[in-house]
Amino acid sequence: MISEKYKKMLQGKSVIRELAEFAAERGKEIGYENVFDYSLGNPSVPVPEEFTKVMIQLLSTKSPAELHGYSPSLGIPSVRKKIADSLNRRFDLNYTENHIFMTTGAAGAVAHAVRCVTKPGDEVLTFAPFFPEYHPYIDLTGAVLKVVPPHPEDFQINFTLFEEMLTEKVAAILINSPNNPSGVIYSSDTIQKLADLLRQKEKEYGHEIFIISDEPYREILFEGAESIYVSNFYDNTLSCYSYSKSLSLPGERIGYVAVHPACKDSGLIVSMCGQISRGIGHNCPPSLIQLAVAEVVDLTADMSVYETNMNLIYEKLMELGFTCVKPDGTFYIFPKALEEDANAFCQKALKYDLILVPGDSFGCPGYFRMAYCIDTDKVKRSLPALERFVMNEYRK
Numbered sequence: 001m002i003s004e005k006y007k008k009m010l011q012g013k014s015v016i017r018e019l020a021e022f023a024a025e026r027g028k029e030i031g032y033e034n035v036f037d038y039s040l041g042n043p044s045v046p047v048p049e050e051f052t053k054v055m056i057q058l059l060s061t062k063s064p065a066e067l068h069g070y071s072p073s074l075g076i077p078s079v080r081k082k083i084a085d086s087l088n089r090r091f092d093l094n095y096t097e098n099h100i101f102m103t104t105g106a107a108g109a110v111a112h113a114v115r116c117v118t119k120p121g122d123e124v125l126t127f128a129p130f131f132p133e134y135h136p137y138i139d140l141t142g143a144v145l146k147v148v149p150p151h152p153e154d155f156q157i158n159f160t161l162f163e164e165m166l167t168e169k170v171a172a173i174l175i176n177s178p179n180n181p182s183g184v185i186y187s188s189d190t191i192q193k194l195a196d197l198l199r200q201k202e203k204e205y206g207h208e209i210f211i212i213s214d215e216p217y218r219e220i221l222f223e224g225a226e227s228i229y230v231s232n233f234y235d236n237t238l239s240c241y242s243y244s245k246s247l248s249l250p251g252e253r254i255g256y257v258a259v260h261p262a263c264k265d266s267g268l269i270v271s272m273c274g275q276i277s278r279g280i281g282h283n284c285p286p287s288l289i290q291l292a293v294a295e296v297v298d299l300t301a302d303m304s305v306y307e308t309n310m311n312l313i314y315e316k317l318m319e320l321g322f323t324c325v326k327p328d329g330t331f332y333i334f335p336k337a338l339e340e341d342a343n344a345f346c347q348k349a350l351k352y353d354l355i356l357v358p359g360d361s362f363g364c365p366g367y368f369r370m371a372y373c374i375d376t377d378k379v380k381r382s383l384p385a386l387e388r389f390v391m392n393e394y395r396k
């Protein structure tokens with residue numbers, strides 16, 4: 001008999017993926033260049049040249065076993081050491097290779113981190129708006145994801161509601177900053193307040209409350225944005241990182257968990273991740289890609305186009321009278337829809353070949369997400385369509 005659990009999940013398929021599929025189909029009819037597809041967070045900029053050079057160098061110098069053999073289950077030690085050293089240089093911490101566990105992207109990192117610090121039935125709190133894939137990431141571990149409602153004025157943390165939900169059952173807080181979908185960075189004040197509150201509750205409840213910090217957009221920061229490393233504020237932090245966005249490598253599935261050296265049981269967590277990977281099959285990320293990212297560990301792709309796109313879109317949204325928090329980074333923006341039902345709003349936008357994602361699955365009904373990791377030329381061509389959509393449908 002097939003699994004009822006996974007069968008049931010078919011009813012809750014990713015809205016983002018479905019819209020991306022719709023955009024691809026529409027592209028076959030009118031040419032994809034004419035579909036203003038803001039659905040998917042698939043980076044549009046090339047990998048850094050250095051990365052390509054490193055790949056060629058590796059492929060022409062290393063042995064087949066080094067390139068294509070199984071990686072050790074915790075990751076290649078020299079790679080883990082280079083990542084630890086890079087984090088120490090940038091964030092003034094004292095990681096060693098024993099604090100780094102190599103994963104298949106941020107998805108793999110979160111999958112391991114959650115299993116390390118929760119048991120079935122424990123609660124994990126996250127803050128709306130949040131990445132909808134957190135549901136499958138958490139639900140399948142047996143822990144329970146609870147969503148703290150948003151603070152829509154600035155999309156920082158709604159501390160009043162958070163404190164109410166922060167009960168003894170909470171084992172971990174899953175945060176994502178810079179945030180998908182809002183593009184907002186939690187300020188140092190916000191993170192400090194969060195850390196202070198968690199330390200107080202850890203004492204009160206007599207158990208750890210871990211932060212799982214999902215950081216795939218860590219380096220995509222716009223002018224004037226604060227660069228914040230959550231582990232600098234709170235010891236019991238597991239940083240989940242991915243090269244998918246910073247190096248434009250989502251298809252290569254590479255990232256890591258960095259366990260704060262002062263985290264409770266930090267000496268065990270990485271080895272435990274190795275055991276978890278045996279069970280969930282997210283094991284031994286590709287050796288070649290591990291070796292390659294280790295050589296460009298302090299680099300990113302040229303991501304300036306994301307800020308150019310954001311400014312163009314934000315300006316147009318303001319001109320058209322939208323309410324919207326200006327993003328600090330990422331390649332997402334999350335405005336308020338022009339009617340209460342964002343699904344109806346996004347449905348109407350399709351008539352103008354604008355693919356926008358309703359905010360419901362991000363825990364924010366009434367909002368919509370635009371992923372602007374697309375060519376600036378397309379962004380520019382989409383703005384008249386956005387204007388026509390708003391004028392025809394809402395300003396008649």
Ligand SMILES: Cc1ncc(COP(=O)(O)O)c(C=O)c1O
Binds near residue numbers: 104108131180254
């Ligand atoms: C907030 C967030 N977390 C995790 C992921 C998964 O990233 P990866 O492709 O590295 O697994 C994404 C991907 O879009 C994301 O936006």
